[in-house]
Amino acid sequence: MKIQLTTLAAAVTLFAAAPAMAAETVVKLGFAAPLTGPQAHYGKEMQNGVVLAVEEANAAKTMLGDKVVRFELKSEDDMADPRTGTAVAQKLVDEGINGMIGHFNSGTSIPASRVYSDAGIPQIAMATSPVYTSQGYKTTFRAMTSDTQQGSVAGKFAVDKLGAKKIAIIDDRTAYGQGLADEFGKAVKAAGGEIVKREFTNDKATDFAAILTNIKKTNPDLIYFGGADAQAGPMIKQLKQLGIQAKFMGGEMVKSPTFVSLAGDAAEGAIASLAGVPLAQMPGGNDYAARYKARFNAEVETYSPYAYDATRAMIEAMKQAGSADPSAYLPKLAAIQFAGITSRSIAYDAKGDLKSGGITLYQVKGGEWTVMETVQ
Structure with a gap:
């Protein structure tokens, strides 16, 4: 039973x-x-x-x-x-x-x-x-945030804060790399800087000697790269090998541990912008x-x-x-609006862009990416 x-x-x-x-x-x-x-x-x-x-x-x-x-x-x-x-x-x-x-x-x-x-x-x-x-x-x-915001902040920062007046730009001809480089270039000109050279490569390249040799002749204060870390790492190494003294700057796809690993000691002093505020x-x-x-x-x-x-x-x-x-x-x-990890207010405008979000500039120091400044 x-x-x-x-x-x-x-x-x-x-x-x-x-x-x-x-x-x-x-x-x-x-x-x-x-x-x-x-x-x-x-x-x-x-x-x-x-x-x-x-x-x-x-x-x-x-x-x-x-x-x-x-x-x-x-x-x-x-x-x-x-x-x-x-x-x-x-x-x-x-x-x-x-x-x-x-x-x-x-x-x-x-x-x-x-x-x-x-x-x-x-x-x-x-x-x-x-x-x-x-x-x-x-x-x-x-x-x-879009490249319009990031590029405009980075371009103004390069001229006003880094003191770069003569700037060369390289992009990888992807929608991301070219688009970001275009927005950066607009902001440089608006801030009173000069684009002394505009070159392009592709997102598979590893040899940039010809491009960098052409750029070296213009004696730029800064070289900006719109593209990924797989190209940025070898690029900055070759830049140093050619004796180019210009600062090196890129977007968020450059701001990675992989870039530092690929570039080695040449990464020191490199600068990158990234949407949002630092994780902490x-x-x-x-x-x-x-x-x-x-x-x-x-x-x-x-x-x-x-x-x-x-x-x-x-x-x-x-x-x-x-x-x-x-x-x-x-x-x-x-119409969403809620508190997220990255922002206290995740919300979109009529186009689908985020309504808020800052841009942070980072620099490699001692082999690590460190915060320079956050622009809201």
Whole structure:
């Protein structure tokens, strides 16, 4: 009799739990970034931020309306290649994602954004090119401040604070690198500086001797590079080998441990700008860093806090709408306002750009990136 009662009780328990289990709904979030190749370290750190946000949301048993949902991350490697990025975007759409975090590069985010727009799927990308949110799509949102803001701050800083009057610019001809260099150049001219040389390379190059030799003839005070650390590291080493005395400056893709590692002693004194404030000054920076270290056994580098906040913004919009249907939560995302890790107020303007966010200038000292100044 005891055995029968125990069996009956177990059956009743399972039956009672069945509705709750059945009520759990899967919500698919897409993610894409370079996960292989020379820019993989950017993409993997960005991915970690998304993973952490998704895991925390699942652990909290997030409710959309009266249903418990489980977020499922669908990750793809776009190889930092525009054509691959577009193919990846279509694959994710075909798999039925409810929202998209990524891509990382402007060059992949911009063409992929049309795919997501056509499907009505909200996209929050790390892309900083002004073009990304200037296409008129209602589905595009940005995780970091645009190159318009960063380039203008960096250009003015170079002239006013670093005393650079004659400036040479090199870019890698990607949407990111060229766009950032263009905005930097505009700001230099507006501040009274002179662009004495404009050169370009590509995002696969490692030999910059010819470019730097041409630049050396102009005797610049500063050389600005719009591009990634994989090119910036060898570039600054060759700059030093050629005896060029100019300061070296770049954007956020230069501000990485990889740049310092590739450049070695030549990295000393290099300057880079980065959207936002330093991690320790972010509203939730220290707590985030501890949770990140516990989960991934690694230090936060640059992009993961922004990817984390982007994921939380999308999930928060779904919660406010009580639905993961893109058409239902898109208006909520456009009007979102919440306290994030990177900012006390995550909110977007009519184009999908962040309404607030400072720019911080860093310099390599003693083999480490150190804060120079934050411009709000």
